Amino acid sequence: MTIRMIALATALASVTAWGAWAQQTQMQHPSGGQMAMSADSLPEECRTAARAGGQMQNMQGMDMQGMHQNMQGMMANMNEAQKGYMETMMKMHGPMMTAHMIKDSDVAFICGMIPHHQSAIDMAQVVLKTGDNAEAKKMAEKVIKEQGQEIAEMKDWLKKNATKEGNQ
Numbered sequence: 534m535t536i537r538m539i540a541l542a543t544a545l546a547s548v549t550a551w552g553a554w555a556q557q558t559q560m561q562h563p564s565g566g567q568m569a570m571s572a573d574s575l576p577e578e579c580r581t582a583a584r585a586g587g588q589m590q591n592m593q594g595m596d597m598q599g600m601h602q603n604m605q606g607m608m609a610n611m612n613e614a615q616k617g618y619m620e621t622m623m624k625m626h627g628p629m630m631t632a633h634m635i636k637d638s639d640v641a642f643i644c645g646m647i648p649h650h651q652s653a654i655d656m657a658q659v660v661l662k663t664g665d666n667a668e669a670k671k672m673a674e675k676v677i678k679e680q681g682q683e684i685a686e687m688k689d690w691l692k693k694n695a696t697k698e699g700n701q
Contacts, residue, residue: 579644617659
């Protein structure tokens with residue numbers, strides 16, 4: 534049981550550190566492109582609430598070079614679809630970690646769900662580009678439509694509620 538707890542704590546610390554590094558960094562994709570990993574993709578209400586929470590300063594300055602190199606090494610042998618899916622996950626982590634630093638639970642949830650839903654859209658775009666199965670592509674198109682609508686609803690909710698929740 535203790536070994537499992539240590540492994541879980543290590544994994545959580547790695548994810549937290551990854552998110553902090555991701556907020557400050559753009560990672561080079563093995564195909565040559567940049568993978569933006571910035572909290573800049575979050576709505577202003579989310580960035581403001583995260584800054585107000587005061588926790589972002591505690592996460593800055595972590596050395597994530599080793600993790601960066603490990604991720605690049607891991608992706609070197611992946612096919613186009615695998616690289617695309619990995620890129621979507623890496624793009625999502627920084628903004629989600631920023632959202633989870635927000636003190637207000639409601640705002641943190643909404644702000645975390647926006648990059649989560651965007652990642653679903655990005656993954657659906659990967660399968661549309663690389664997949665072969667018509668049914669999977671139809672599901673991907675549905676994900677793009679529905680998740681895009683939900684992101685718009687969440688952004689509207691933030692405009693109405695983030696200031697009411699004392700986050701600005």
